[in-house]
Amino acid sequence: MLRPKILCLHGWGTNAEIFQIQSRRLAALLEPHFELVYINGPAEASPGPGVLPFFEDSGPFYGYLDDSSAAAEEAAGGWADGDLDKLVSDFRREGPFVGILAFSQGAKAAWHLLRRLEEESSAAAAAADAGSSLVTPPQSQQPRVDFVVAVCGTAPYFQSPPTADAKRAAAARVVTGVDTIHVIGDDDPYRAESEALAGFFDAASRLVVRFPGAHHMPADHAVNASLANLIVHTFDAM
Numbered sequence: 001m002l003r004p005k006i007l008c009l010h011g012w013g014t015n016a017e018i019f020q021i022q023s024r025r026l027a028a029l030l031e032p033h034f035e036l037v038y039i040n041g042p043a044e045a046s047p048g049p050g051v052l053p054f055f056e057d058s059g060p061f062y063g064y065l066d067d068s069s070a071a072a073e074e075a076a077g078g079w080a081d082g083d084l085d086k087l088v089s090d091f092r093r094e095g096p097f098v099g100i101l102a103f104s105q106g107a108k109a110a111w112h113l114l115r116r117l118e119e120e121s122s123a124a125a126a127a128a129d130a131g132s133s134l135v136t137p138p139q140s141q142q143p144r145v146d147f148v149v150a151v152c153g154t155a156p157y158f159q160s161p162p163t164a165d166a167k168r169a170a171a172a173r174v175v176t177g178v179d180t181i182h183v184i185g186d187d188d189p190y191r192a193e194s195e196a197l198a199g200f201f202d203a204a205s206r207l208v209v210r211f212p213g214a215h216h217m218p219a220d221h222a223v224n225a226s227l228a229n230l231i232v233h234t235f236d237a238m
Contacts, residue, residue: 003035004098004235007091011104011152012063013048016040018055019103022217026101029228033235036101039090041109042083048104049215064109070157079112087113098235099147103217104190107153111200114145114175146238147179148201149231152188152215155196173200179234180206183227185213 010019016038020027027036045063047055064087065078072078091097091113102110156173180201184194198206209230211223218224 003031003033005095006030006034006036006099006101007094007097008036008038009064009100009102009106009109010038010041010062011048011106012041013045013051013061014055015058015060015062018051018058019106022103023101025219025221026217026224026228029224030101030231033232034099037094037097039094041106042086042090043080064105065112067105067108067154067156067158070159073157084112084116088116091117097145098238099149099231100145101149101151102153103151104215105154107148107150107197108156110148110150111156111175111197114148114178115173117145118175145178147181147231147234149181149183149227150194150197151183151217152185152190153182153194153197154190155193156200158193158196160192174202175200176202176205178202178205179238181227181230181234182206182208183218184208184210185215186210187212187214190215 008016008019008023010016010022014022020038023036030036041062041064043063043065045061047059047061048063051058051061065073065083066075066080067073067078087109100110100113178201180198182194182198182201184191188194198208207230209227211218211220213219218227
């Protein structure tokens, strides 16, 4: 029997192979239930924080978008020409997926991906209502993602401290129709971004899980077991 698929998105300056190693403890608990599909980000990048020297020979390294500042990210969403399209293409080619497991910038990329799918779905629905013959099957039959697990995720268009305008902008860009689990390290230097990321998803269907750690995948077996059970339960409840 085929297992449902989870798309796995690594952080900035790593790659699919490194994320397989980083997430191996959680993956071992999820693999009896799901097929985990790891892909590389669309843009080559320099090694990310903590990558060297352990993964020095594991390049090339990849990322998703330029989020060096809120202004840079606002410019075309921070994506270089074609990079978000490539992520959408990979999502369609490797799927269908029931969920996304994403770390650091990968969680932000997941939000951008879901926003793009929402926009395409809305455009396809509007075209269909207008009787357009230009609606293509990939847009008119959008794949559905049931859940997103964001581990130490970074936030779109982040400003520190968040301004009132930034909070209003987040509220206007909320992704709906998907359950989210936000896993936040108590000592993560990006904790404020992880907190802000939760605000870009529907409050009625999101859950925040905290663990004693910094900017890394949880290492403690009890934390991973609890998280795996939560993911399986979330999917089973769909």
